[in-house]
Amino acid sequence: MCKLMVNISLSIDGVIQAPGRPDEDTRGGFTRGGWAVPYFDPMMFQTMGQEMAKMPALLLGRRTYEDFYKVWPGRTDNPFTEVLDNSQKYVASTTLKEPLPWKNSTLLAGDAAEAVATLKKQQDKDLVVLGSAQLVQSLMRHGLVDEYVLSIHPLAIGSGRRLFPDDGPFAPLRLVDTKTTGTGVIIATYRPA
Numbered sequence: 001m002c003k004l005m006v007n008i009s010l011s012i013d014g015v016i017q018a019p020g021r022p023d024e025d026t027r028g029g030f031t032r033g034g035w036a037v038p039y040f041d042p043m044m045f046q047t048m049g050q051e052m053a054k055m056p057a058l059l060l061g062r063r064t065y066e067d068f069y070k071v072w073p074g075r076t077d078n079p080f081t082e083v084l085d086n087s088q089k090y091v092a093s094t095t096l097k098e099p100l101p102w103k104n105s106t107l108l109a110g111d112a113a114e115a116v117a118t119l120k121k122q123q124d125k126d127l128v129v130l131g132s133a134q135l136v137q138s139l140m141r142h143g144l145v146d147e148y149v150l151s152i153h154p155l156a157i158g159s160g161r162r163l164f165p166d167d168g169p170f171a172p173l174r175l176v177d178t179k180t181t182g183t184g185v186i187i188a189t190y191r192p193a
Contacts, residue, residue, distance in 0.1 A: 001128055004116070004145055005128050005147040006128075006147070006149065008148075008150060009150075010044070012154060021048070024067060030159070031155050032160065044151065044185060047097035056125060057123060057126070059132070059191070060086070061093070061134055063132070067131075068084065088104050101125050113138050113144065146192035147189060151186075176189050176191055
């Protein structure tokens with residue numbers, strides 16, 4: 001059985017929408033996309049690189065999968081493209097059809113929580129969820145998340161999709177590790193208490 005980890009950037013007020021680019025996710029009229037980029041620093045890249053070097057299997061929702069596929073394959077200006085291309089990618093979607101276009105991609109059709117619960121039992125390699133807020137919220141409701149690596153950025157955005165919605169489940173967590181970057185981002189690792 002494997003461990004399922006969520007690795008996500010969020011603002012201090014919990015917003016996770018469109019951290020990387022202005023056009024990444026404009027649903028609901030969101031205009032503050034790209035908010036995390038000014039906070040990237042060598043420590044963040046080192047921490048991400050260490051996790052990616054473990055070559056975990058990735059678990060992605062449809063929107064994140066399609067966005068990553070548009071952005072990452074073929075890029076040569078970073079250390080992450082090769083890892084993303086070569087990692088096994090599991091995609092939870094009720095609308096996509098196989099074959100998926102990005103190499104090493106497998107569709108998890110049907111109910112996402114059921115498919116992930118089964119995958120966790122079958123998989124030896126840990127699963128890491130990047131982005132994929134709707135999927136993460138479903139997995140949280142079903143108690144399937146084993147660890148949260150939250151990169152908490154020192155800004156309040158005010159509006160946008162949040163990791164922990166108002167109607168989310170009660171989820172006591174235990175802090176197991178913390179790092180602070182030179183730009184003030186707190187990388188906090190939590191496990192269910």
